[in-house]
Amino acid sequence: NAGVMQNPRHLVRRRGQEARLRCSPMKGHSHVYWYRQLPEEGLKFMVYLQKENIIDESGMPKERFSAEFPKEGPSILRIQQVVRGDSAAYFCASSPDSHTEAFFGQGTRLTVV
Amino acid sequence: KQEVTQIPAALSVPEGENLVLNCSFTDSAIYNLQWFRQDPGKGLTSLLLIQSSQREQTSGRLNASLDKSSGRSTLYIAASQPGDSATYLCAVRYSNYQLIWGAGTKLIIKP
Numbered sequence: 001n002a003g004v005m006q007n008p009r010h011l012v013r014r015r016g017q018e019a020r021l022r023c024s025p026m027k028g029h030s031h032v033y034w035y036r037q038l039p040e041e042g043l044k045f046m047v048y049l050q051k052e053n054i055i056d057e058s059g060m061p062k063e064r065f066s067a068e069f070p071k072e073g074p075s076i077l078r079i080q081q082v083v084r085g086d087s088a089a090y091f092c093a094s095s096p097d098s099h100t101e102a103f104f105g106q107g108t109r110l111t112v113v
Numbered sequence: 114k115q116e117v118t119q120i121p122a123a124l125s126v127p128e129g130e131n132l133v134l135n136c137s138f139t140d141s142a143i144y145n146l147q148w149f150r151q152d153p154g155k156g157l158t159s160l161l162l163i164q165s166s167q168r169e170q171t172s173g174r175l176n177a178s179l180d181k182s183s184g185r186s187t188l189y190i191a192a193s194q195p196g197d198s199a200t201y202l203c204a205v206r207y208s209n210y211q212l213i214w215g216a217g218t219k220l221i222i223k224p
């Protein structure tokens with residue numbers, strides 16, 4: 001049973017480009033969480049999704065950021081018109097339900113140049 | 114506001130020493146608390162998870178304790194080794210699904 005898979009592991013984008021981060025949850029997990037870790041800081045919650053639904057996006061910046069978890073395929077975190085301040089590690093976690101321990105992926109490190 | 118604080122921010126000790134990392138949280142109504150390890154540029158490895166009804170959990174040389182009333186958890190590492198060098202993160206879960214994270218303690222074990 002493969003763990004939570006995130007790709008790419010490293011992503012470099014120029015300012016103004018779009019970044020797409022993918023997360024494939026563990027088999028049997030229908031709940032996905034995205035967290036962001038800025039340099040030298042702890043992780044901050046961004047969004048919680050179930051299949052085809054956004055449950056809580058209270059941690060998402062109001063502009064340029066969006067997330068989806070379609071019926072088929074991975075969850076996608078999309079950042080439009082990236083800025084240098086978006087440079088961070090983005091972690092995805094999955095769980096079978098909202099009350100069970102979530103398992104984390106290896107993260108995607110986004111660098112905006 | 115629910116906050117998690119980890120002290121110290123960094124710690125350097127000689128190999129072989131026993132050490133304690135601290136985590137404090139402002140709201141004691143937790144669901145569980147989890148300790149993670151993060152190696153530079155790498156992902157997160159879950160070390161120990163303590164449910165709110167538990168006082169401690171042990172795994173090998175690691176022991177984590179939980180005192181909800183005082184809002185504290187400690188991670189005890191016995192007989193430290195250079196391979197233990199990493200950043201250790203404490204994350205607290207409340208009644209919802211979010212984890213509230215500390216900023217971590219960067220641990221260096223000197224050979």
